[in-house]
Amino acid sequence: MRHATLPGLASRPCRRTPGPSRARAPGTPGRDRSPRLRHATLAVAFVLGSAGWAVPASAASGLKVATPLLRVAEPLGTGRGSITIKTKGSSVTVKFSVAELADEVPAPLAIFLEDSPGGGSYSQVAEIGTLANGAGKLTLSSTDGPPEDLGVTDVEDLVGRGVQVRDANDTVLLDATIPELVKFQGTKLSATLAPPPGSPVPAASATLKGTVSSKKGSEKFKVKAKKLTPGVTLALFVEDAPDSGVFEAAGELSGSLYERNTADGDRLPLEVPAHEHLVGRKLEVRDGDVVVLAGTIEDASGPGGLDFPLVGVIILDAGLGGDDRYLRRVGTSLPLYRSVVDLDVVTIQELVDEGDAQWRLDKLGETAAGPICTVRLATDEDVWWDMGVSGGEHFVAVRNSGTDPATVESAQFVLLLDGEVQGKPAFRIESLVFPGEVLLDDGHILTANGVRVGPEVAANFVLH
Numbered sequence: 001m002r003h004a005t006l007p008g009l010a011s012r013p014c015r016r017t018p019g020p021s022r023a024r025a026p027g028t029p030g031r032d033r034s035p036r037l038r039h040a041t042l043a044v045a046f047v048l049g050s051a052g053w054a055v056p057a058s059a060a061s062g063l064k065v066a067t068p069l070l071r072v073a074e075p076l077g078t079g080r081g082s083i084t085i086k087t088k089g090s091s092v093t094v095k096f097s098v099a100e101l102a103d104e105v106p107a108p109l110a111i112f113l114e115d116s117p118g119g120g121s122y123s124q125v126a127e128i129g130t131l132a133n134g135a136g137k138l139t140l141s142s143t144d145g146p147p148e149d150l151g152v153t154d155v156e157d158l159v160g161r162g163v164q165v166r167d168a169n170d171t172v173l174l175d176a177t178i179p180e181l182v183k184f185q186g187t188k189l190s191a192t193l194a195p196p197p198g199s200p201v202p203a204a205s206a207t208l209k210g211t212v213s214s215k216k217g218s219e220k221f222k223v224k225a226k227k228l229t230p231g232v233t234l235a236l237f238v239e240d241a242p243d244s245g246v247f248e249a250a251g252e253l254s255g256s257l258y259e260r261n262t263a264d265g266d267r268l269p270l271e272v273p274a275h276e277h278l279v280g281r282k283l284e285v286r287d288g289d290v291v292v293l294a295g296t297i298e299d300a301s302g303p304g305g306l307d308f309p310l311v312g313v314i315i316l317d318a319g320l321g322g323d324d325r326y327l328r329r330v331g332t333s334l335p336l337y338r339s340v341v342d343l344d345v346v347t348i349q350e351l352v353d354e355g356d357a358q359w360r361l362d363k364l365g366e367t368a369a370g371p372i373c374t375v376r377l378a379t380d381e382d383v384w385w386d387m388g389v390s391g392g393e394h395f396v397a398v399r400n401s402g403t404d405p406a407t408v409e410s411a412q413f414v415l416l417l418d419g420e421v422q423g424k425p426a427f428r429i430e431s432l433v434f435p436g437e438v439l440l441d442d443g444h445i446l447t448a449n450g451v452r453v454g455p456e457v458a459a460n461f462v463l464h
Contacts, residue, residue, distance in 0.1 A: 064084065064085070064086045064087075065084070065085055065086075065184065065217065066082050066083065066084040066085075066184075066215070066216055066217045067082065067083050067176055067178070067179065067184070067217040068080070068081070068082050068083075068176065068216060068217060068218050068262045068263050068265065069081030069082055069083060069096075069098070069163070069165060069174035069175065069176045069265065070174060070175060070176060070262060070265055070266070070267050071173070071174060071265045071266070071267070072164075072172045072173060072174060072175050073171050073172060073173050074102070074173075075267060077102065077265075078100040078101075078102075078264075078265070079098065079099075079100055079101045079102070079105075079134070079173055079174060079265055080098070080099055080100055080174070080263070080264050080265030081096070081097055081098040081099065081165060081174045081265065082096075082097050082216065082217075082263075083095070083096055083097075083163060083176060083178075084097070085155065087155070090143065090144050090145060091141070091142065091143045091144075092141070092142050092145060092146045092147065092155060093139060093140070093141045093142075093147075094139070094140045094141075094146070094147060094150065095137060095138070095139045095140075096111055096126065096128065096137060096138045096139075096163075096165070097135075097136075097137040098128065098131075098134075098135060098136055098137070098165060098173075098174065099134065099135040100134050100135070100265075101131065101134035101135070101173065102134065103134065105131065105134070105167050105173065106167050106168035106169060107128070107129065107130055107131045107136070107167070107168060108127050108128060108129045108130070108168060109127065109128040109131070109136065109165055109166065109167055109168075109173070110124045110126075110127050110165070110166045110170075111124065111125055111126040111127065111128070111138065111163065111164075111165060112124050112125065112163070112164040112165075112166060113125045113150060113151070113158075113161055113162075113163055114161040114162040114163070115161075116161070117159065117160025117161050118160060122162065122164055123151070125149045125150055125151065126138055126140060126149050128165075146158075158178045159178055159179070159180055160177065160178060160179075161177070161178050162175060162176070162177050162178075163175060163176045163177070163178065174265065177273070184212070184213075184214050184216075184217035184218075185212070185214065186212030186213075186214070186218075186219050186274070186275060186301075187210070187212070187219070187274065187275040187276040187279065187299060187301050188210055188211060188212055188275070188299070188300040188301045189208060189209070189210025189221065189275050189278060189279070189297055189298065189299065189300055190207075190208060190209060190210065190297075190298050190300035191207065191208035191223075191283055191295040191296060191297045191298060192205070192206075192207055192208075192295050193205065193206035193207070193208070193223070193225070193283060193285060193293035193294060193295035194293060194294065194295065195292065195293055195294075196291055196293075196294050199290075199291065199292050199293070200229070200287065200290060200292065201227065201228060201229055201292055201293075203227045204225060204226065204227045204228050204292060204293060205225065205226060205227065205293065206223055206224060206225035206226070206256075206285060206293050206295070207223070207224055208221070208222070208223045208283065208295070208297065209222050209224075210222070210275050210278075210297075210300070212275075213263060216263045218261065218262040218263035219261075219262050219268065219274065219275045220259065220260070220261040220262070220263070221258075221259070221260045221261075221268055221269060221275065221278075222257070222258070222259045222260075222261075223236060223253070223257070223258040223259075223283070223285075224256060224257055225253065225256040225257075225285060225293065226256060228256055228292070229287075232287055233252060233253075233287075234252065234253045234285050234286065234287055234292060235249055235250075235251065235252045235253065235285070235286055236249075236250045236251060236252075236253060236258045236269065236283065236284070236285055236286075237249055237250060237283070237284040237285075237286055238250045238269045238270050238278070238281055238282075238283055238284075239281040239282040239283075240270065240281075241281065242279075242280030242281050242282075243280070243282075247282070247284060248270055250269035250270055251269070253285070276299075278297050279297055279298065279299045280296070280297065280298075281296070281297050282294065282295070282296050282297075283295050283296070283297060301417075301419070308361065308362060308363040308371070308373075309360050309361055309362045309363070310360070310361040310373075310425065310463055311358065311359070311360045311361075311378050312348075312358065312359070312424075312463040312464050313326055313327075313348050313351045313352060313357050313358055313359070313463070313464045314326065314327045314357075314359055314461050314462075314463055314464075315341075315343070315461065315462045315463075315464055316338055316441055316459050316460070316461055317421065317426070317460045317461065317462050323340045324340070324341055324342070324343055325338040325339055325340055325341060325441070326338075326339055326341050326351055326357055327357065327359070327451065327461075328351075328354070328356045328357040329356040329357075329377060329383060329398050330356070332400065333398075334388060334397050334398065334446070335388070335395060335396070335397060335398070335444070335446050335447050335450040335451070336385060336395075336396040336397065336398050336450065336451050337447070337449050337450060337451075338441070338443075338449050338450070338451055339449065348464045355379055356377070358377070358378040358379065359375050359376065359377060359378060360375070360376045360377070360378045360381075361373045361374070361375055361415070361463075362374050362376070362406070364406055364412060367414055369414055369416055369430070370414050370415045370416050370417050370427070371414070371415050372412050372413070372414055372432060373412070373413055373414075373415055374405040374406055374411055374412055374413070375405075375413065376405065382400055382401060382402050383398060383399070383400050384398070384399055384401075384405040384411055385397070385398060385399075385405070385411060385413065386398070386399045386405070386408065386410055386411045387410040387411070387431055387433055387434065387453065390444065390445050390446050391444075391445040393444045393445050393452060393454075394431070394434060394437060394452065394453040394454060395444040395446065395450050395451060395452050395453055396439060396450070396451040396453060399411070409432060409433050410431075410432075410433045412432040412433070413429050413430065413431060413432060414429070414430040414431075414432055415427045415428075415429060416428040416429070416430055416438075416458070418460065421462045424462050424463055424464055425462070425463045426460060426461065426462050426463075427460075427461055427463075428458040428459065428460060428461065429458075429459075429461060430458075431453050434453065436455050437453045437454050437455055438453065438454070438455070438456075438458035438459075439451055439452075439453055439458065439459055439461075440452045440453065440454055440456055440457070440458065440459055441459040442454075442456075
């Protein structure tokens with residue numbers, strides 16, 4: 001079987017830029033998803049960008065992603081909703097759902113779509129005819145691209161457009177903005193609030209926990225206090241920008257709890273569009289004008305700085321019910337291999353002792369998404385990862401060359417950090433030369449046990 005490497009990339013000098021484009025490579029062809037090439041499916045995050053959904057219309061394996069609809073007319077009410085997009089091959093399904101609307105909301109509900117991103121003018125594209133107990137839904141489907149009702153020929157054309165749900169009186173009840181077409185990743189938050197000098201409750205404390213639901217495309221902001229004075233109504237104040245010293249009211253605590261969950265239709269504090277906009281701002285819990293507790297919001301999404309080089313065995317974590325695999329070289333063959341391993345039977349040291357599975361990750365630079373790295377065999381620095389192409393498929397190749405991979409752009413990868421698993425670094429891996437394409441738990445035309453690279457759902461890796 002013939003294979004081909006990327007023309008000209010082996011000798012092409014590396015471009016030193018602040019970071020690669022996060023856009024997905026256009027024109028990605030559909031994939032043969034025959035059983036010959038299928039392995040354990042990972043329920044993990046797609047990659048790239050910030051909040052949003054993933055809709056690469058050409059992904060024959062299909063995707064299902066969502067974003068919440070937030071309350072407009074009654075910001076402290078109970079109404080909520082969501083927009084779900086499902087793709088499979090050229091088929092696209094878009095579902096609008098609403099729930100827990102007040103009994104007096106008059107039907108039908110109209111779905112309005114912004115004519116252009118940020119343009120401010122809207123056109124009705126669909127209608128939810130009836131409500132039952134404050135809930136209703138509408139599904140638009142097409143077997144050949146986006147449904148005609150949406151007025152676009154490519155799902156990408158929806159990015160940045162607003163969506164409004166209006167009642168029969170033309171009152172806007174719920175809205176959302178369609179974000180970049182990558183599956184929701186969000187930002188986790190944390191903060192510890194302590195009594196400042198002179199606080200009337202010196203024994204009180206509070207914690208902020210900002211969590212993310214990739215499945216719902218939502219974020220939850222939750223402050224929980226303890227040892228407060230019973231019966232006192234307290235309010236949360238948030239700085240309008242990091243270090244500005246200007247605070248705005250974000251709402252009252254319910255007892256000792258303040259919570260905003262976009263999955264429930266809530267808007268985040270100060271109506272910021274996402275958690276990431278709150279990082280670095282100060283928080284205060286006040287009793288009138290008296291500050292009871294204070295703290296600063298921190299980004300808790302990842303493990304922070306890593307000490308490079310990283311050395312270890314890279315395990316593809318398949319989760320519950322799946323087969324874990326480790327990445328290794330096999331003889332002098334070109335592809336990198338994913339080999340099944342039972343870590344209850346085989347130790348990491350035994351994998352290291354094989355001599356073909358311990359890798360060294362050297363950091364070359366940084367992007368907004370994560371560090372840029374090369375990957376070499378720890379026992380032989382002339383053996384390193386590179387990108388290969390065969391039959392139109394991209395895959396991870398193993399080169400045996402005295403060339404420094406730091407000078408070869410196709411040999412550089414971006415680590416998309418995912419925190420830790422049992423104290424070990426967890427990440428997804430993106431190709432630098434093919435932005436938007438990530439290492440998959442999938443084989444390719446050269447071997448079913450290889451590592452294909454593409455725009456589908458990324459594999460999760462843990463460094464042991």
